[in-house]
Amino acid sequence: MAQQPEGPTREQLEAQRPEEFWESLYATYREGGGAWGARVNPVLAEVAQGLEAGTALDLACGAGGDTVWLARRGWRVTAADISPTAVGQLLRTARAEGLGDLVTAECHDLAHSFPAGTFDLVSAQYFHTPYALPRAAVLRTAARALLPGGRLLVVDHGSRAPWSWKLDPEIQAQTPEQVYADLGLPADGWRVERAERRARQATGPGGQTATVTDHVLLVRRAED
Numbered sequence: 375m376a377q378q379p380e381g382p383t384r385e386q387l388e389a390q391r392p393e394e395f396w397e398s399l400y401a402t403y404r405e406g407g408g409a410w411g412a413r414v415n416p417v418l419a420e421v422a423q424g425l426e427a428g429t430a431l432d433l434a435c436g437a438g439g440d441t442v443w444l445a446r447r448g449w450r451v452t453a454a455d456i457s458p459t460a461v462g463q464l465l466r467t468a469r470a471e472g473l474g475d476l477v478t479a480e481c482h483d484l485a486h487s488f489p490a491g492t493f494d495l496v497s498a499q500y501f502h503t504p505y506a507l508p509r510a511a512v513l514r515t516a517a518r519a520l521l522p523g524g525r526l527l528v529v530d531h532g533s534r535a536p537w538s539w540k541l542d543p544e545i546q547a548q549t550p551e552q553v554y555a556d557l558g559l560p561a562d563g564w565r566v567e568r569a570e571r572r573a574r575q576a577t578g579p580g581g582q583t584a585t586v587t588d589h590v591l592l593v594r595r596a597e598d
Contacts (some may be wrong), residue, residue, distance in 0.1 A: 393456050393503040395482055400437070400459040400561040412467075414443035415499045416574060417529045417590055422447070425525075428494030433484065433516060434501050438464030438477075444495075445476040452489050469579070484512045496522045500531055510556035515566070517557055522598040528553055532587035535576055550591040559593070568592035 387395065397467045418440050422430075428522035430439045435453035437460055444451050445468060447552045455461050468477035480489055485507050494517040501509065517526045531538075548556075550569035569591050576586045 381432075387504055392503065395505070396455075396457045396503075397459055400457045400463070400482055400532060412437045413439045413484075415440055417572075417588060418497050418499060418527060419443060421592060422449070422495065425495065428520070429491070430495040431489060431491070431516065431519065433496065433498045433512070435464060435479070436460050438467060438479070440476050440497060440499060441472060441479070442467055442471065442473065445473040446471070448476075449495070450491070451478070452491060453477065454489050455479075456481065456483050459522065474497045483512045488512070488515050492519055492524075494521055496524070496526045498526070498528045500529060500593065502531060502576045510553075510558075512585060513553070514559070517593065517595070520595040522595055524595050526591075526593045528591040528593075529572055530589040530591075532589040533570055533585045534588050535578060540574070541561075549587060550589050553589070553591050554593065557593070563596045565594050565596065566591070567594050570593050 391396070397523050422444060427433075430441075430444050430449045430451045430452070432438070432444070432451055432453040435455045436457075440455055441451045441453040441464060453461070453464055455464075458481055464477070464479045467472050468479070482489060496519060498513060498516065500575065501513075506522075513526070513528060520526060527549075530547060530550075530553070537572050550571070554566060570589075572586060572588050572590060573585050575583055577583050
């Protein structure tokens, strides 16, 4: 049986700034021919395929699988990631597919800066980091960047796959209800359309499969 990957140690994390850690990770994947983040996340595809194409923001976009999927369907997408390698890979993919006019990709440490604009859809897929991050504040900013009638989709890991990094066992995944509560949005201007836990079959980097749980929160801003 394959060993669960150890992931970065606390000493390794402390030796690098967040942008250095993520840049080295994506650079390693690129050099190894990996395609981490190059496929669309299934919950995003499920939600977005029922919506009219508009403007979207892809937070922590990685290699850009979600951004490219949306752009292929006519969405105008702004994508943000802390890693220049990830942003560069996304831009090259978008241009190669003739989607350059629909995709804007920017480097942001979301703890300190946020993309400009307003959006019909903001997607935060597995927006986790081993570093300290004011996640609730970032997601609150994302919600406030929505146009009237726009949606914020947050999908989090609710369980760990066998190939996931080993993490502090005391850290518990937030429920969708807890994520929504942390947003602190006024009740009269927002509606929760989905708050659920759902199982899916996931495929790891070595082709192995496992059943994992996602925590899904979909919030809609009221129409004016």
